[in-house]
Amino acid sequence: MVHTSGIGSHTAPVSDPLQGYLEANKQRFVRELVELCAIPSEASDPTALDAAATWCRDRLASAGCSARILRVVDAPALVVGETGSGKRTLVGVQHYDVQPAVPLALWQTPPYEPAVRDGAVYARGVDDNKGHLLLRIQAIEAHRAVFGELPIRIRFLIEGEEESGSSNLGRLLALHPGLTDGDGALKEGGAIDAAGRPQLSLGGKGILYCHFRVRTMSRDAHSGGATHYPNAAWRLAHALASLMDERGRVRIAGFYDDVRRPTDAERRMVAEAPFEPQAMKEILGIERFAFGRGDEDVRYAAVFEPTCNVCGIESGYNGPGSKTVIPCEATAKVxxxxxxxxxxxxxxxxxxxxxxxxxxxxxxxxxxxxxHPYRGAADSPLVRAVKAVAEQEFGKPAVLVPNSGGTSPMWVVCNARKMPNVTLGMGHPGAGAHAPNEHILLENYWRALRATTKLYSLFATQA
Ligand SMILES: [Zn+2]
Incomplete structure (x- = not known):
């Protein structure tokens, strides 16, 4: 059942036409969010992915965009929407796919029956990234209604494969030259921190995800033969151990060769960003950070250093009781x-x-x-404009983050022109992206919608 109570928050000051417009349209905007989030667009469900793509195309069209769907074989569609005109172009890089909702038992209300309660909307994908992509479209409508025609060109690129690595985005973008032309990119998502400060992320880390496999014999053997039969679990453990030393330094020759030195300005951003090592340790029940790293070291490493991480290992027998066996095969994901x-x-x-x-x-x-990783310039009209509107609407100084620890496909879109990119979003620290009971707070949604509406004007002329 879909609950739709508790939508309102502010009362509209007469002097603020944007607020008046939002008050008049809040019910509809939330209804749209509920509708989009009810589509279970997980990677395993091509029909739902298609439905979400169609929904986005139609919504772009109803906001006055020329909207179309691009396809290549064996990949979810890319939705492209364009509108407005001006000297500058803003590219909205978004996605309509969501992380799997399992385990379902941990959800208070079903992930694809969006529930509005206590000023929040609960649904899989409502924070990452459907709420963000929708408010960016609604902001186009709000701009036209309140401030008039857009003084800027806006192009949405809404893909359906972000949560599984955007592996076909490059192919889709290659279908039409010019899709990545622009002066700045609005990256998916966006967050505010525990103190209510908007966090503006200027990029993300890249990723190489590997599946390791070693097979030492044609079948498992009796462990009495462990003096001379090769154990796949040991073999893989030794291979994995060779990748990194005890200080967390990756031992692959050449691994660090292309690591870009952070600029003084980027180091300053990290120094000024909130960092609470004690709270981080308490949440995970640890007394100290890994690899002997001190707190200050962790602050910079989290942003500027690459990692090598074992996600899982499988081999041999791990069930109840004992089974004395030499496993012939071992696998790991890294x-x-x-x-x-x-x-x-x-x-x-x-x-x-x-x-x-x-x-x-x-x-x-x-x-x-x-x-690929991507980190765009902080010193750019886009970042200045986003900082201004974010601070105005959230009422707190913005925090710049050189790159987040996560990965998004900004390199594919931005690298050729070294285009700046930034987030302007509303996810709060407890939003639960990728986790059960994912939700957004409507109060933040309206703030981000207001900020984005203003951005569309400000970026057009921002020096
Ligand atoms: Zn996302």
């Missing part, structure tokens, strides 16, 4: 979060060379996902 200007394919080549050189030529891996 992700490397990359920083500018590391290249995932180059890192994969270096990884292969490392394994071969270290005597692990029997350890095979496949790169399942690769995305």
């Amino acid at each position: 992700d490397f979060r990359l920083v500018p200007d590391q290249d995932p394919m180059k890192i994969a080549t270096l990884l292969r060379a490392h394994l071969d050189r270290s005597g692990f030529d029997d350890v095979v891996f496949s790169a399942e996902e690769g995305e």
Whole structure:
């Protein structure tokens, strides 16, 4: 059942026409959000992905955009919407796919029956990224109604594969030259911190996601033979251990060669950003950070350093009781979060060379996902304009983040022109993106919608 109570928040001051417009349209805007979030557009459901793409195309069209759907085989559609005219073009890089909602038992209300309660909307994808993409479209309508025609060209690129690595986005964008032309990109998502400060992220880390496999024998053997039969679990453990030292330094030759040195300005951003090491430790029940890292070290490493992380290992017998066996096969999944200007394919080549050189030529891996990192300039009209509108609407100083720890496809869109990119969003620290009971607070939604509406004018002329 869909609940739709508790939508209102502010009372409209007569002097603020934008607020008046929002008050008059809040019910409809929330209804649209509920409708979009009811579509279960997970990677495993091509029909739902299609339905979400069609929904976005139709909504872009009803906001006055020329909207179309682009397709390549074996990939979710890319929705393109364009409107407005002016000297500048803003590219909205968004996605309509969502993370899987499982485990369903942990949801208070079903993930695809969006519930509006206590000034919040609960649904899978409402924060990441459907709420954000919708408010950016609604802001076009709000702008036309309140401030008049857009003084800027806006192009939406709404993909359906962001949560699984955007692997076909490059192919889709190549269908039409000029799709990535622009003066700045509005990145998906966006957040405010616990103190209510808008966080403006200027990029994201890249990723190389690998599946490792080693097979040492044709079948498992009796562990009495462990003096002489090769154990796949040991083999894989040794290979994984060779990738990194105890200080967290990756030992693959050449791994750090392309890591870009942060500028003084970028280091200052990190120094000024909120950082609460004690709270971080308490949340995870640890006394100290890994690899002997001190608090100050962690502050910078989290933004500027690449990682090598074991996501999971499987081998042999782990069930109840005992089974004395030498496993013949072991597998692992490993992700490397990359920083500018590391290249995932180059890192994969270096990884292969490392394994071969270290005597692990029997350890095979496949790169399942690769995305480039991207970090755009802070010193740009786009970032200045976003900072101004965010601070005005959220009433707190904005915090600039050189790049988030997560990954999004900004390199594919922005790198050729070194286009600046930034988030202007409303996710709060407890929003639960990728987790059960994902939700957004409507109060923040209206603030972000107001800020975005104003951005469309301000960016057109911002120096
Ligand atoms: Zn997302």
